[in-house]
């Protein structure tokens with residue numbers, strides 16, 4: 001029987017415009033979720049585990065609002081989670097592919113229907129996303145990850161070797177031997193769901209350490225998988241101190257792979273740890289990490305000024321600049337600057353910011369106090385620097401939530417700190433270059449930061465666009481021509497960057513799935529030889 005996974009199409013994005021049913025549904029769910037306080041247990045081997053070592057889960061837009069209280073793992077629970085994942089490995093990895101696939105298809109369907117506003121609501125409240133940003137992340141992107149990855153896996157499985165006469169050759173796509181460690185960031189609910197489910201759908205079992213700043217979204221994602229029928233032990237949800245959890249997990253002999261998204265420095269530390277422990281592991285662990293960025297927009301003198309302005313505003317400030325792909329440096333030709341500056345400053349000053357539960361807001365608050373302080377530091381230093389000038393925003397207030405006004409900095413030098421370093425907040429730094437130095441400016445874009453995640457060129461001149469594509473070949477793993485550098489869609493623009501931005505294994509594609517497979521080549525000889533002598537040895 002040949003199994004065919006339903007051909008995926010990208011989940012349609014609901015508008016949440018006034019009068020739509022989805023707007024009413026999300027508002028109703030937000031009201032309910034705002035009024036309750038959820039207790040979040042660990043989930044190990046399908047069982048709820050309570051340690052009593054608890055943290056408050058609060059809302060970025062109102063840090064006094066405790067949304068949930070979460071139990072944190074100690075070393076004993078982490079060990080238990082590892083054992084649970086190893087115990088589940090045999091039954092899960094030998095379960096028929098169509099049965100595993102059906103579980104994740106069901107998870108996608110539940111998320112598209114009855115669970116949509118729970119996961120969206122958690123994303124608004126816990127991460128500070130607007131209705132639109134939640135919809136494109138927590139609903140649509142996660143649904144797409146699930147459906148498309150199943151489809152890509154099926155294509156991988158279909159890839160089989162040729163067989164010479166008298167034999168049958170096969171490739172068996174085994175999961176890794178051991179367990180996979182998923183370490184997920186705060187900023188996308190879909191990433192939490194994907195870093196766990198992508199290895200799991202291929203037969204791996206997973207220990208999941210969610211971000212401390214995304215525990216409500218992580219918990220509901222785990223519940224969604226359970227509701228879809230995921231057996232206990234396949235994904236084990238273990239919030240806890242990141243260093244302690246990692247010590248336990250990466251010190252274990254059966255640690256077989258790391259599926260990480262987060263900052264560059266943390267990934268580098270985890271890579272080193274894997275290197276140090278290498279002789280103790282059963283296999284060479286797969287290390288997959290998507291990390292930081294310093295994503296750029298470069299405008300050619302021929303570019304449409306309104307398109308450049310819109311890309312800067314949307315690319316830099318949606319979700320408060322906390323997308324790994326967010327534009328955070330822009331290079332504008334002097335001839336365009338006079339026309340761009342006034343309208344851009346006015347547009348940025350007009351951005352509505354506040355509680356995303358009020359749908360008139362375009363922006364919410366940044367995720368936590370550490371992020372707020374870091375961003376405020378960049379703004380304060382820019383205000384004091386003779387190399388930089390704040391053109392818009394530049395104010396911040398954490399009395400109720402961690403609010404930072406969208407900020408434009410004009411830099412007098414292309415190497416000013418906010419042109420080079422990842423800030424991960426609503427700060428865009430602009431550098432105005434002489435029109436005659438277009439090619440030199442492309443080289444400047446290429447060498448200014450250690451990252452290589454996303455970037456965009458705006459140009460109506462085809463030769464200039466071509467030159468940018470060539471000179472910036474290694475500057476971005478996701479490159480945009482006349483579009484903002486954010487908003488990659490599963491199945492359309494597979495996502496990831498190289499250099500310091502990660503291993504570029506392209507989340508939501510076959511390339512990523514291949515990292516969680518350890519193929520076995522099987523040769524079966526149909527009628528085996530019974531005489532060791534070859535024909536050439538026979539007498540003349």
Ligand code: NAD
Nearest residue numbers: 184185186210211242243246262263266290291292293324
């Ligand atoms: P983060 O690095 O602070 O945290 C990521 C995860 O690592 C969390 O689960 C955290 O608890 C864990 N962690 C932190 N310190 C650790 C340690 N010492 N040992 C083990 N684990 C540790 O990142 P974040 O603030 O959650 O997310 C923002 C970062 O993620 C940005 O740098 C952003 O560019 C990056 N990001 C990249 C992509 C991509 O696809 N390239 C996507 C999203 C986010």
